[in-house]
Amino acid sequence: MTLRTAVAQGAELLGKAGVAEARLTAELLLCHAVHCERVYLYAHPEQELREVEWIHYGRWLHERMQGKPLQYITKTQEFYGRAFAVSPDVLIPRAETELLVETVLARGKGAGRMVDVGTGSGAIAITLALETRARVVATDISTAAIAVARGNAARLGAAPRVEFVVGDLLAAVAAESQDAVVSNPPYVAEADKETLQSEVRDWEPARALFAGANGLDVYRRLVPEAWRVLKPGGLLAMELGFGQAEAVAELVSEWGHVEVAKDLAGIGRVLSCVKGLYPFRVQDSRGLEEVQSHGITASS
Numbered sequence: 506m507t508l509r510t511a512v513a514q515g516a517e518l519l520g521k522a523g524v525a526e527a528r529l530t531a532e533l534l535l536c537h538a539v540h541c542e543r544v545y546l547y548a549h550p551e552q553e554l555r556e557v558e559w560i561h562y563g564r565w566l567h568e569r570m571q572g573k574p575l576q577y578i579t580k581t582q583e584f585y586g587r588a589f590a591v592s593p594d595v596l597i598p599r600a601e602t603e604l605l606v607e608t609v610l611a612r613g614k615g616a617g618r619m620v621d622v623g624t625g626s627g628a629i630a631i632t633l634a635l636e637t638r639a640r641v642v643a644t645d646i647s648t649a650a651i652a653v654a655r656g657n658a659a660r661l662g663a664a665p666r667v668e669f670v671v672g673d674l675l676a677a678v679a680a681e682s683q684d685a686v687v688s689n690p691p692y693v694a695e696a697d698k699e700t701l702q703s704e705v706r707d708w709e710p711a712r713a714l715f716a717g718a719n720g721l722d723v724y725r726r727l728v729p730e731a732w733r734v735l736k737p738g739g740l741l742a743m744e745l746g747f748g749q750a751e752a753v754a755e756l757v758s759e760w761g762h763v764e765v766a767k768d769l770a771g772i773g774r775v776l777s778c779v780k781g782l783y784p785f786r787v788q789d790s791r792g793l794e795e796v797q798s799h800g801i802t803a804s805s
């Protein structure tokens with residue numbers, strides 16, 4: 506069987522099974538089996554598959570037809586230009602989450618200490634460590650997820666600046682120790698379970714997805730905990746689920762400079778805000794009061 510025929514047959518099988526982007530998926534699975542880039546399939550269409558390649562390709566086509574997400578088969582997902590290893594123990598990082606990273610890069614300039622709550626594959630924590638000079642603590646309730654994230658940090662060269670902690674939200678983080686708290690928390694309402702794509706509902710970890718009856722349970726606990734661990738002027742940035750901006754904004758009514766960034770679909774996707782009120786007053790050496798702005802505290 507040649508590469509060309511393998512793609513054609515795979516695409517037909519996937520298409521009949523109702524898999525979206527059947528041809529592209531067949532090509533990516535074949536590349537995974539043959540250990541090549543997509544362009545290679547077009548450059549060498551007459552190349553014969555070896556038996557082992559054909560066996561792997563057949564198995565992966567079958568898995569994809571059963572609904573297993575492509576990324577759990579190829580064990581990789583790109584995020585912010587880097588390849589992250591993924592397994593069914595972690596959420597597959599989403600493109601929307603890059604907006605959360607961009608928000609922190611823009612609003613958290615100079616932040617020396619950050620914490621990523623619910624790190625999963627480590628996509629956010631590792632990207633922030635590599636894109637800034639910050640030291641990042643990455644927490645997750647799942648031991649298996651932390652193992653995946655640790656592997657990614659080592660492979661991507663971020664290990665020296667990311668510390669991984671298994672634990673509940675920010676329980677392991679000291680008070681007033683951080684310049685930024687970042688999180689893409691679970692935010693799907695239990696009530697919406699049946700409306701989720703089966704690929705997500707049946708394959709991605711439930712504790713990465715669901716957060717109580719209306720999806721707000723983790724935000725409710727995270728906001729006061731973030732206040733505790735942030736230094737005055739520190740930044741809190743959280744990804745939002747569809748239609749949650751208003752409810753989450755209410756949870757941060759005591760915070761300053763609240764902003765909601767919209768994604769490409771126009772959905773309020775990232776809420777960010779600053780600990781403390783603006784402006785604040787300080788006394789100088791002569792006892793005179795002056796008004797200053799809080800900023801993210803410089804690296805310490």
Ligand SMILES: C[S@@+](CC[C@H](N)C(=O)[O-])C[C@H]1O[C@@H](n2cnc3c(N)ncnc32)[C@H](O)[C@@H]1O
Nearest residue numbers: 596598623624625645646673674689690691713
């Ligand atoms: C939506 S996923 C985000 C994963 C990753 N940060 C990303 O954006 O791709 C939420 C993550 O939070 C973790 N999580 C859920 N409840 C938690 C808790 N109470 N404390 C810490 N992590 C939690 C889950 O295990 C999961 O890895």
